[in-house]
Amino acid sequence: IPGSSVRPGAYAHTDYDFKKPGADLMAKSAxxxxxKLAAGENYRQPGAHLEVGRGDSLAAIRREEIQAVHQRIAAVGTVRGLYSGCTFELDGFPREDQNQEYLVVSAEYRLFDPGYRALADVASENFKVILGVAPTALPYRPPRVTTRPIMRGPQTATVVGPSGEEIFTDKYARVKVQFHWDRLGKKDQNSSCFVRVSQTWAGSGWGFIQIPRIGQE
Incomplete structure (x- = not known):
């Protein structure tokens, strides 16, 4: 049973590099x-890239991930040996356009015990496989299903660092922190990555900088 869904024809994303604030990191794959809706675009920010070349590669992968479900076919049969991730070639089907190579993206197996069936059903098959397949002509990228943490509004944290120190920063005046929900951190220099500190006034050649001390919120 062939089926299709409307998917956007392009994916675009951008990001921001505080070391190069003027850099244009927009990347797109189409x-x-x-x-009729093929001109639609899926846009994301941040794109998790700090170089345009990396952004272009990721954009192509994300587009292929979105478009991988554009065409899906449901199949039911008694053929054994088919499993998720394998490929097979269909031949001799009445619709010639369906005779091509397919990738199995899902497989469900059903086994039946004849001993628990009515007499009229004893002669029927005892094995059935239900497949979801996609043409291999369309690149397949598995969906990203891991949920990313969402920060619902600003969060405060405690500045941390090595024992006995008052200030602990890198060359960009970033500090390390321990969030109040963190129950595994030891309130030391290993509690987090370096985090940028928001300043009340800053710009090219002017402004001031305030460095939080260890133990401050």
Whole structure:
């Protein structure tokens, strides 16, 4: 049973590098399908890249991930040996356009015990496989299903660092912190990565800097 869904024809994302605030990190990958809504675009920020080349590669991967479910086919049969991740080639199907190579993206197996069936069903098959397949002509990228943490509004934390020190920063005046919800941190220099500190007034050639001390919120 063939089926299709409307998917955007492009993916775009950008990011920000505080070391190069003027850098344009916008990256886009486009390969529209032949439908009226193919001009649609999926846009994300941040894109998790600090170089345009890396952004272009990630944009292509994300687009392929979104478009991987554009065409899916459901199949039911008694053929054994098919499993998620394998490929097979369909041949001899009445619709010639369906005779091609497919990737199995999902597989469900059903086994039946004849001893618990009515007499009329004894002769029926005892094994059935339900497959979800996609043409291998379309690149397949598995969906990202891991939920990313969401910070719902500003969060405060305690500045931390090595024992006996008052100030602990890197060359960008970033500090390390321990969030109040962190129950594994030891309130030392290993509690987090270096975190930028928001300043009340800053710019190119002017402004001031305030460095939080260890133990301050």
């Amino acid at each position: 390969q529209p399908f032949g439908h």
